[in-house]
Amino acid sequence: MASSTDLAVATAEIAACMTECEACPCCGGRDLEAVACRNDLNAIDGVNDGMRDSFYHVCLDCSVIFARRRQSLASVPLFYQWFAHLERRDYAVYPPPQNYIQAKSAGARTLLGYLADRGVLSPGMTIAHVRCDAGSLLMRIREQFPDCTLHGYDYFESNIRYAHDQGLDGVGQLDAAGIKFADGTAYDLIVCNHIFTHSFDPAADLxxxxxxLKPGGVLFLYNEVDHLLRFQPKGRFYQWVALNNFHKQLLSPASLEVLLTRGGFSxxxxxxxxxxxxxxxxxxxxTVDTSYDAAVALAAREAAPVMVRNFQRWATVQDSRFHGLIKITSKLRKALRRES
Ligand SMILES: [Zn+2]
Incomplete structure (x- = not known):
């Protein structure tokens, strides 16, 4: 386990070169409004103060809430060396825990079923999985279509090593600073796991x-958190957990739709x-058409005030001195409602 002195030194170095987005990192909008909330590093001893405030803003054009203050691309490798520690990713050890492998394998079965049902998979395809964990989905694709060319990328050395053990030689290191493909491969299908929530430059990554992708190629995104649901008061998916500092975009269906359509996807x-x-x-x-659909743009503009209202109610509770107490009473009330 890394010492808190190491953490203090590393986060001081990262904090010394933070950058600030001038415009929305998803749509380039400049109609931005501050929405205050601390990130989850506030609760961790040894983190430099310069990393604790992400200066969250909402883009009134596409409704995304984003960390306006973020790590410079040069410091991203150092920042991600601390990912497993800061966000308590206990599975980032070799060999990965059995329950982690089993959960990923079960999830991969569902994903494979989804892709198969939509007729996306066929023999001989060239496929990439960005943030591929221990290669669980790639293994399932290989079982059905042994002649596919399979590439994968992941943050964790433990996952890459495990994937290699399974004969997935095409799995390598994911660059957290930005999507990079190893060569000039043209893909039929790219699967991205929770990438745009973490991305430092989502428009560039897209x-x-x-x-x-080949023209007409398919992009499948999954595990992108719907923050309209996450912050919805009294909603069943309301979340009490603090804002993960590695989450740079708090997306909603509307903002993700703007990002994709504006970036040349249907x-x-x-x-x-x-x-x-x-x-x-x-x-x-x-070629990319930046004059994306007017209806998509309008829906996103209309979603922005709802996103802000829910977020601010959530953030007020999150930053309250009585957070712990409010959380317990609220959870208790919910449990009692279920009982009755
Ligand atoms: Zn935007």
Whole structure:
């Protein structure tokens, strides 16, 4: 386990070169409004004060709430060395725990079923999985279509090593600073797991995905948190946990739709698994059209005030001195409602 002195030194170095977004990192909008809330690093001893305030803003054009103050790209490798420690990712050890492997394998079965039902998979495809965990989905695809070319990327060395043990030689290191594909491969399908919530430059990452896909190729996003559900007062997915400092975008269906359509994708299917969003989109054949659909833009503008209202109610509770007490009474009330 790393010492708190190491953490203090590392976070001081990262904090010394933070950057500030001038515009919305998703849509480029400049109609921004501050929405105050602390991030989860406030509760961790040894973290430099310069990392504790993300200066959250909402983009009134696309409704995303984002960390306006974020780590510079040069400091991202150091920042992500501390990911497992700061966010308590206990599974980032080799060999990965059995329950982690089993959970990922079960999740992969569901994802494979989803993709198969929509006719996305076929023999001989070239497929990439960005943030592929221990290779669970790639293994399931290989079982059904042994002739597919499979590439994967993940943050954790333990996952990459495990994937190699399973014969998935095409799995390598995910660059947290931005999506990078190893070579000039043209993909039929790219699957992205929870990437745009973490991305330091979502619009640029989407353009890299666009460039790496064949015209008409398919992009499947999953595990992107729907923050409209997360912050919805009295909603069943209301979450008490603090804002993860590695989450740079707090997305909603509307903001993700703007990002995708503006980036040259047509959305073919959208769904939820609990409070996680899934989007199946196809790369347009024509070059990127930045004059994306007016109805999509209008829906996003209309979603922004709701997002802000819910977020601010949530943030007030989160930052309250009585947070612990409010949380317990609220959970108790909910449990009693279920009983009666
Ligand atoms: Zn925006």
């Amino acid at each position: 353009q890299k995905l666009y460039a790496a 959305i073919e299917d959208r769904s939820h698994r609990n409070f996680y969003m899934q989007f199946l989109a196809r790369r347009n054949v024509a």
